Amino acid sequence: DTEVTQTPKHLVMGMTNKKSLKCEQHMGHRAMYWYKQKAKKPPELMFVYSYEKLSINESVPSRFSPECPNSSLLNLHLHALQPEDSALYLCASSQPNDRALRTEAFFGQGTRLTVV
């Protein structure tokens, strides 16, 4: 199983709403990532969890709140977003260090978020 599953696939939310994005993997990976991607642009790293601990926060606004309940799950809680936050949000997972046999990151299909 080399799948990363993201739900929902599409989400429309108002600026006062609270919603959550979910990500799940069963590859035994201990690093999980959130990326934000605008159209025709590369993914921008937001957060990295390594062994269920937040290891990287790329100065993301506090209206985005990540959570890693266990080694298989990653959530991104959204609150009071702005229209400019509309984007594709990608989850990925990998082994957390380069000593693993396979170190590449596997990506989910993403959640297309629209903030109205």
Added chain:
Amino acid sequence: AQTVTQSQPEMSVQEAETVTLSCTYDTSESDYYLFWYKQPPSRQMILVIRQEAYKQQNATENRFSVNFQKAAKSFSLKISDSQLGDAAMYFCAYKKDSKLTFGKGITLSVRP
């Protein structure tokens, strides 16, 4: 900080022909990984090929091969016998431990 540079925003190739996508990177590390990912309009980011920095041999995966020049910090992707399904955005990426950094990407179109 590591940077990945893809200077060509777009390329086009005739079906069945060969095309090379360029990538350079900057790092002070000696051990790291390099990848090419493909992202079609369906938006799924798909791994095309990987290269370990400690390996001198260039990686190949069927029609895809890389030219890895460690001293020059260059990592280009060659697609042979291009197919219509190869049309996508291609990203070069650098990985060290749990940090994955992408280049700006290149849009590849394939002419029938």
